[in-house]
Structure formats: structure tokens, C-alpha cells
Amino acid sequence: MPSLARRSLYRRLLWTSLSTILAVWLVLFAWFYWEVTRVGSGYLDGDLRGLARSLGTVYSADIKTGERVRIVDQLIGQFGHGYSEKPPLRSELAYRIVDKRQHLLAVSNTWPELELPIRADAPANQGRWRILMVDAVDAPVQVQLAVARSFVQRVQAEILVFFLMPLIAAVPIIMLLLRVGYGRALQPLALLASTITSRDVQSTAPLACPDPEYQELRPVFNSVNELLSRLATFREGEQRFFADAAHELRTPLAAIGAQVHLLARAESEQERAALAALLDASIARSGELVGKLLTLSRLDAESAQVRSEPFDLAALARVALSRHVPHALARNINLAYDGEQALPCRGDASAMDGLLDNLLDNAIRYCPDGASINVEVNAGFASARLAVLDDGPGIAPQWREQVLKRFVRLPDNTVTGSGLGLAIVKRVVELHGGSLLLTDGLNGNGLGVEIRLPRSMMAEEA
Ligand SMILES: Nc1ncnc2c1ncn2[C@@H]1O[C@H](COP(=O)(O)OP(=O)(O)OP(=O)(O)O)[C@@H](O)[C@H]1O
Ligand SMILES: [Mg+2]
Structure with missing residues (x-):
């Protein structure tokens, strides 16, 4: 049995099913309760109306008084047996019968309790009585009938018990059945879990589905x-x-x-x-x-998240260029910066510094003496542009995709290197959500490394 503190799919299913059953039960109960006891058109009032009509017929017919009293007594005695275990007591039923001119023909001894006369066609609740007045259209008498509210309440209580008892008895049985049923239904999930946990950690072969027929x-x-x-x-x-x-x-x-x-x-x-x-x-x-x-x-590293610190991309590029001046001077290489004076950005400044170092190192390393190298920084509409361009030997278009991979170097390389520089550049750009393109360099010669960094990376200009 899963611990109660932990969330359980199984328990969730159980409670969902049980609350659905209870809700349906409640709706059925409310409907039945209303159908039986609603004032005016409920079954109880319908039967009262029937009784009133029978009493009317008895008093309209030409019957001897003794016989009439016996029939009335029988009719009253038979009323309400279907509604409650205890039919209404004599003290819970009252009637008054008058002729068309309001002359009293008969009255039960319980009637004086009521305020008289009652002038309403609709049923009404008065004090402890529920009163119904029936004017038999074709009979020369009017019957007023009242049932004590204590009887109506008894009927209501019995309906409640009638619905509640089976519910109380059924809940544990339903729970048990659902528990067994869901336990069986969730077995494929348990099988799946054991299939996954029993796997060899070294194996990356696809998992075979133990129950392929279950679409879930x-x-x-x-x-x-x-x-x-x-x-x-x-x-x-x-x-x-x-x-x-x-x-x-x-x-x-x-x-x-x-x-x-x-x-x-x-x-x-x-x-x-x-x-x-x-x-x-x-x-x-x-x-x-x-x-x-x-x-x-x-x-x-899986957690490699680019730092988001403010820095000036233009200043960073100029400082990186100045770091490479001694190498360039030694080879008579011309270094130049072109672009914004300042370009505030957000990102990982030290990673960007490493990126610039790799690109400048490549340009100086692979260009012949006397070459030119330009670093350009521009603010575009949706992105910032950083480019390092040279007029050296460049990289043939068919190699431009390849050299971005780790340990890949051009076959005719005479300069030492490990083939990791451009892979680092590519990764830094990726982590900043930017794009990288190798193209032609200065004046259609050499190599141009074009980097676009998304505008969101750029700091809001003060
Ligand atoms: N500016 C460039 N001009 C011409 N070829 C280049 C240029 N930059 C890179 N290359 C070519 O691309 C290859 C890959 O460059 P990358 O920076 O990845 O590695 P590397 O420079 O060989 O070694 P590392 O940078 O790891 O020391 C280089 O070996 C070189 O052949
Ligand atoms: Mg390199």
C-alpha cells in the first residue's frame, strides 16, 4: 500500500471514481426526494388529491350514514401505507367536507386545530399541517384535506434512509472492487517501471514494450x-x-x-x-x-547556462585586439577595429573573450605575413553583429561546416593546433542563442566569421 504522504495515481483514480459515484447517488436521491414530496405535484400530494376525490364521491353518493362512516374510516385508514413504515396516525390526517353552499357535511375531530376557512386552491403549509383543497368539479361537495407535517417529515426521513443505507453498505464494497480493479489495471505500469529499472546502465538499446497493446x-x-x-x-x-x-x-x-x-x-x-x-x-x-x-x-556541462552579466561588446573586442598586437606586429599583420564605440550587451563576458581570442588566434596563425585582420561590431535591428575577417587563405566552402566540429583541421595544415578553437566558438554562440556563419573575408578573400547575437542578449541602453 503506498504511503499516504506521497501522491499516488492509484489513490487519485480511486477517489475520482468514488466521488463520481457519490455525486450520481446524491443527484438520484435529490430527484427522488423532490418527486415524492414536492408541494402540489409530488406523489404524496397526488395521492392526497385522490383521497379527497374518493371522500367527495362518498359524500355525493346516496349511501346510508353508518355505511358512509365505515367507508370514510376505511379510506382514511388505507392512506399513506406506501410512503412510510408507519402510516399517518389518525391525528395526522384531517378533513372537512362542505356542500356547494358551504354547509358542513363532515369534519374530522382533528380539524378544529386549523384556522378556518381556508380559501386557496393550491396546497399550502399552515403551522404543523399541509393542507389541500379539492373541489370535485362533477361532485356537489368540496373536500378539504390536511396531512400533518410530521408525517411528511417521516416520509422524507425514510427516503433519506432508503438511499443512505445501501450507500453506506456499498461504499466499502465499491472501494474494495475498485482497489482490486485498479490494481490490476495499473499492473502494466508496474511492469514498465520494473522493465526500466532492471535495465543495464550501459545499454542504450531501445526499450521493448512489454504490453504493446496498451495505447496509454x-x-x-x-x-x-x-x-x-x-x-x-x-x-x-x-x-x-x-x-x-x-x-x-x-x-x-x-x-x-x-x-x-x-x-x-x-x-x-x-x-x-x-x-x-x-x-x-x-x-x-x-x-x-x-x-x-x-x-x-x-x-x-549539462548545467552550462550562460552567465548574464552586462558588458560592452565593442570594448571587449578592442581589448582582445590589443592583446594580439604583439603577435601581429611580429608578423607584420595589420589589425583594425571597425564599428560601434560602445555596444552594451548581456551575456558571459569571459566566454565571449575566449571566443574573440580563438578567432584572432586563428586569423593570425593561418594568415601569411603582411595580411590584414578586421574586427567589426555593429548593432542591428534585432541582433548584434560581431565579425572577424581576414584576407588570408580562407577555408573552402565545402570545409566550412566541417571545421566547426571538434578536432577537425584542414588536411594541408602546416601550423600546429588541435582543432578545438572553432568548436569552442560555436558552443559559446549556441549558449548565447546566436548564430555563426563562415563566409568569405576581406575583399572576397580569406575567411569571415560572422556572428549574430540576439537582441535580447543586448542590455537596454541607458
Ligand atoms: N582564419 C583562418 N584562415 C584559414 N583557415 C582557418 C582559419 N581559422 C581556422 N582555419 C582552419 O580551420 C581549422 C580549425 O580551426 P580551429 O580553431 O578549430 O582549430 P585549430 O586552430 O587547428 O586548433 P586550436 O584552435 O584548437 O589550437 C584550422 O585547423 C584551420 O585549418
Ligand atoms: Mg584555432
């Missing part, structure tokens, strides 16, 4: 299977990523090993210095690669 289970199965297939793709990607990362790390580590080996055997100070410089570069490369792997794993 289909959507659950479909979504679990969709999740499993997404998980399979994710795991495949992750495995590939680990394999590629290990492979990429092995290269500089192998170089470090060889360099250390050579360094130990170096014969001259000059050779030692040259090998130390190579060793230093290899270590720096490994460090850079590990740094990029860490950045990507941080950006990939």
Missing part, C-alpha cells in the same frame, strides 16, 4: 526510447571526444618524451638550449590543449 503506454515508451537514442548519440560523441582528446594529447607527450631523452644526451650547451626551447613549446602546446578541453567540457 505507447507515448511513455516512445519518449523513453527517444531519450535513449539521444543518450546513445551523446555517448557516442563523448566516446569519440575522449578518444580524439587522448590521441591529441599523446602527440605532444610523445614529443616531450623524445625531447627529454635527447636533452639527457645533449652534448653542447647550444644543443641543450635548443632542445629545452622545443620542450618548452611542447609543454605549452599540451597545456593549451588541456585548457581547451577543459573549456569545452565546462561549456558542455
